[in-house]
Amino acid sequence: MHLLTHNLLQCIVQGCRTNSFPLRIIPEDVQEDERDFNQEFMVRMLPRIHWAALLSALENLSIQHELPAELPADASSNEELLQKLHRYLLEIRVQQGALICNGCGRKYDVRQSIPNMMLNEDEV
Amino acid sequence: MKLKELQGALQLCRYFEKPKLELEQYPTPPEIAARMLYAIETSYEDIEGKSVLDLGCGGAILACGSAILGAEYVLGIDIDPDALELAKSNIEELEVDVDLLQANVITTDLSMHAKMFDTVIMNPPFGTRAKGADMAFLKRGVDVASGAVYSLHKSSTREHIMKKAAEWNTKGEVVAELRFNIPALYKFHQKKSVDVEVDLIKLTIL
Numbered sequence: 001m002h003l004l005t006h007n008l009l010q011c012i013v014q015g016c017r018t019n020s021f022p023l024r025i026i027p028e029d030v031q032e033d034e035r036d037f038n039q040e041f042m043v044r045m046l047p048r049i050h051w052a053a054l055l056s057a058l059e060n061l062s063i064q065h066e067l068p069a070e071l072p073a074d075a076s077s078n079e080e081l082l083q084k085l086h087r088y089l090l091e092i093r094v095q096q097g098a099l100i101c102n103g104c105g106r107k108y109d110v111r112q113s114i115p116n117m118m119l120n121e122d123e124v
Numbered sequence: 125m126k127l128k129e130l131q132g133a134l135q136l137c138r139y140f141e142k143p144k145l146e147l148e149q150y151p152t153p154p155e156i157a158a159r160m161l162y163a164i165e166t167s168y169e170d171i172e173g174k175s176v177l178d179l180g181c182g183g184a185i186l187a188c189g190s191a192i193l194g195a196e197y198v199l200g201i202d203i204d205p206d207a208l209e210l211a212k213s214n215i216e217e218l219e220v221d222v223d224l225l226q227a228n229v230i231t232t233d234l235s236m237h238a239k240m241f242d243t244v245i246m247n248p249p250f251g252t253r254a255k256g257a258d259m260a261f262l263k264r265g266v267d268v269a270s271g272a273v274y275s276l277h278k279s280s281t282r283e284h285i286m287k288k289a290a291e292w293n294t295k296g297e298v299v300a301e302l303r304f305n306i307p308a309l310y311k312f313h314q315k316k317s318v319d320v321e322v323d324l325i326k327l328t329i330l
Binding site for chain 2: 004007012033035040044048116117
């Protein structure tokens with residue numbers, strides 16, 4: 001799971017609405033793979049990224065990031081920032097760990113890099 | 125990348141050994157996957173440099189093919205852990221970067237904050253066994269796509285899909301007609317294999 005995928009995930013327990021997003025990451029094994037930076041792509045993704053969820057994910061992974069508290073207005077022309085976002089969103093990967101809902105406490109496992117967002121039968 | 129190279133790469137993907145009837149797991153044959161992705165890229169430029177979602181990815185052949193064609197971010201979602209296991213091994217075999225997620229496509233909403241995906245590509249359940257599954261997948265795709273959704277459907281459902289497409293504020297069109305050879309995977313299949321007429325549908329988000 002890259003952090004761009006984490007940016008999409010919220011608790012799916014029925015009726016869990018407060019603090020169901022973002023999910024808190026409990027990392028066990030975090031890896032980083034290098035890949036080519038595509039500036040045009042990052043610029044297009046900027047408005048789709050939930051900034052606060054990204055910041056919280058980086059904090060959960062104890063990554064020193066120096067990102068501002070909010071998406072800067074000039075972000076799309078700031079190549080240095082875009083490169084950083086590329087690394088955070090597409091290169092850092094949670095291989096093993098868990099995701100915890102800050103609302104209801106439900107835990108979702110991440111195994112072999114795959115988050116399991118399925119409910120058990122008794123939860124449906 | 126030539127069509128033949130893409131086809132050659134996708135031929136390395138393994139299929140389900142034990143497909144699950146209730147999930148209507150009919151794998152996308154590599155020739156069809158390659159032709160479909162190739163057409164989407166060459167005619168509409170909707171893969172290279174894009175974020176791509178494969179809903180009900182199974183062995184992730186469409187997700188892997190998208191990554192091979194240069195998609196920047198690819199996510200495959202499936203409900204079935206065995207399918208994801210297979211997807212994982214295909215991703216490793218093809219050495220591509222694809223994220224996977226185990227989730228129920230029909231009940232999981234990934235569109236709360238943004239339409240994260242430029243392009244959604246899928247071979248959904250045909251909805252023959254689980255009524256309405258095809259349309260539910262399609263709607264999920266529309267919810268989360270900012271550009272277009274490409275999906276395979278039985279040609280017999282074309283009229284219904286076009287009606288829904290308009291209701292969902294998308295422009296629906298058939299971009300290719302295919303013959304989908306479905307081998308006798310399940311016990312209830314009496315013939316060795318059967319050709320099903322399938323449309324590659326494109327829904328453009330308006």
